Amino acid sequence: MPVHSANIERDESLEADLEAIWAEIEPPVVRRLMIAAVQEFAIHGYHGTTTRDIASRAGLSPAGVYVHFKSKEQLLYRISLVGHQRSLEVLAEAAASTTDPLARLRAVVSDFSSWHARYHMPAKVINYEIGALSEEHFLEIGALRRRIDAAMRVTLDDGIEQGAFVIPDVGGMALALLSLAIDAARWYRPAGQRTPAEIGTLFADLAERMVRP
Amino acid sequence: MPVHSANIERDESLEADLEAIWAEIEPPVVRRLMIAAVQEFAIHGYHGTTTRDIASRAGLSPAGVYVHFKSKEQLLYRISLVGHQRSLEVLAEAAASTTDPLARLRAVVSDFSSWHARYHMPAKVINYEIGALSEEHFLEIGALRRRIDAAMRVTLDDGIEQGAFVIPDVGGMALALLSLAIDAARWYRPAGQRTPAEIGTLFADLAERMVRP
Numbered sequence: 001m002p003v004h005s006a007n008i009e010r011d012e013s014l015e016a017d018l019e020a021i022w023a024e025i026e027p028p029v030v031r032r033l034m035i036a037a038v039q040e041f042a043i044h045g046y047h048g049t050t051t052r053d054i055a056s057r058a059g060l061s062p063a064g065v066y067v068h069f070k071s072k073e074q075l076l077y078r079i080s081l082v083g084h085q086r087s088l089e090v091l092a093e094a095a096a097s098t099t100d101p102l103a104r105l106r107a108v109v110s111d112f113s114s115w116h117a118r119y120h121m122p123a124k125v126i127n128y129e130i131g132a133l134s135e136e137h138f139l140e141i142g143a144l145r146r147r148i149d150a151a152m153r154v155t156l157d158d159g160i161e162q163g164a165f166v167i168p169d170v171g172g173m174a175l176a177l178l179s180l181a182i183d184a185a186r187w188y189r190p191a192g193q194r195t196p197a198e199i200g201t202l203f204a205d206l207a208e209r210m211v212r213p
Numbered sequence: 214m215p216v217h218s219a220n221i222e223r224d225e226s227l228e229a230d231l232e233a234i235w236a237e238i239e240p241p242v243v244r245r246l247m248i249a250a251v252q253e254f255a256i257h258g259y260h261g262t263t264t265r266d267i268a269s270r271a272g273l274s275p276a277g278v279y280v281h282f283k284s285k286e287q288l289l290y291r292i293s294l295v296g297h298q299r300s301l302e303v304l305a306e307a308a309a310s311t312t313d314p315l316a317r318l319r320a321v322v323s324d325f326s327s328w329h330a331r332y333h334m335p336a337k338v339i340n341y342e343i344g345a346l347s348e349e350h351f352l353e354i355g356a357l358r359r360r361i362d363a364a365m366r367v368t369l370d371d372g373i374e375q376g377a378f379v380i381p382d383v384g385g386m387a388l389a390l391l392s393l394a395i396d397a398a399r400w401y402r403p404a405g406q407r408t409p410a411e412i413g414t415l416f417a418d419l420a421e422r423m424v425r426p
Contacts, residue, residue, distance in 0.1 A: 043344075044258075044260040044261075045257075045258030045259065045260045045261050046258065046261070047257040047258050047260070047261025047262075048257075048258050048259070048260025048261040048262075049260075049261075127399065128341065128399070131256075168418065169415060169418070172407075172415040172418075172419075173419065175400075175415075176393055176415070176416065176419055179392075179393055179396040179397075179399075179400065180389055180392055180393060180396075182396060182399070183392040183393075183395060183396035183399075184392075186340065186341070186392075186395070186396075187388075187392065194385075202382065202385040202388075202389070203389065205381065205382070205385075206385075206386065206389055206423055209422065209423045209424075209425070210419055210422045210423055211422075212422070212425070
């Protein structure tokens with residue numbers, strides 16, 4: 001394996017970050033399996049990962065995986081569900097943190113973007129492997145994604161109504177701001193020039209420039 | 214396979230698009246292998262694809278692949294090299310198309326973004342599978358990516374020098390504009406609301422709003 005991939009596996013701070021997202025998952029063995037699956041999927045892709053790989057990383061036998069998840073797709077589904085719920089919560093909490101339209105937009109863009117940088121491994125998995133979900137799970141996750149999109153649009157519409165923003169295409173700008181955040185999961189490196197918080201501030205600054213009258 | 218993935222495989226216009234990028238690759242059997250590999254890598258990921266899968270899609274035996282490419286990684290490397298060269302050409306041609314700073318920025322953002330939507334399958338492969346390249350190939354592709362980044366920065370710096378743009382963080386804005394374009398390869402759907410050309414115009418409009426004094 002080339003050095004640049006190996007670095008992803010060796011960064012211990014990532015393990016701590018992953019724990020933070022899945023902290024409420026019980027029992028611990030299920031949490032351990034989900035964390036192991038996120039790492040395998042992020043590094044080798046969903047289709048490049050076997051249940052045996054996940055079991056091995058979690059310190060279980062393949063049969064031990066099937067006690068808790070009846071398929072590899074069930075693991076992807078649980079990861080996608082929790083990941084989307086967490087990212088929607090982050091966005092909703094930012095939106096509720098202030099009534100000033102510009103401060104709200106800055107908080108929403110900043111927090112949603114820094115979340116995707118900080119949790120780049122699960123963020124990659126939940127955004128890139130959507131096509132591997134079953135049709136039923138795809139529809140359920142799609143509904144969560146539409147709520148994320150709607151929350152961003154409401155933030156923009158609110159600023160227009162209060163006369164603070166001028167936005168020719170609200171749907172297009174919402175798409176762009178969400179896209180900027182999600183793509184941070186692709187290019188962000190823990191050893192790179194910008195911290196997750198700095199990425200949040202950069203994109204909040206750009207969002208502010210975009211909505212100026 | 215779920216319906217939403219199957220759609221990707223059945224869209225015949227994608228085949229035509231793929232042909233356009235690789236049209237100059239000779240001999241035809243090498244071109245056919247590269248097109249087959251792009252499709253397999255885009256749908257199942259690099260690690261989820263075997264040389265046998267690629268051979269089968271191209272109508273060859275696995276041994277027939279090894280006549281032309283000594284490994285799966287060599288196929289990824291050739292695809293990454295040609296894909297990055299083409300996207301750099303598109304950006305450089307747009308930059309050379311006019312001397313007006315704003316018209317140039319619009320052309321660069323629009324053409325680079327619509328390229329990533331239109332050629333979303335190869336664009337996904339060349340941007341998401343970088344970690345699977347050998348260290349030597351990773352360095353070579355990294356040099357091409359730095360030229361793409363430099364061309365975007367020059368476009369922004371030029372507008373600042375001519376007094377047309379105000380940009381507090383040129384590196385950050387270049388990163389954001391390239392990121393918006395590249396992420397179109399993730400979310401673009403041929404049956405979606407916006408055509409590649411419309412995506413280009415949307416992002417050019419946003420870039421124009423970002424650089425306003």
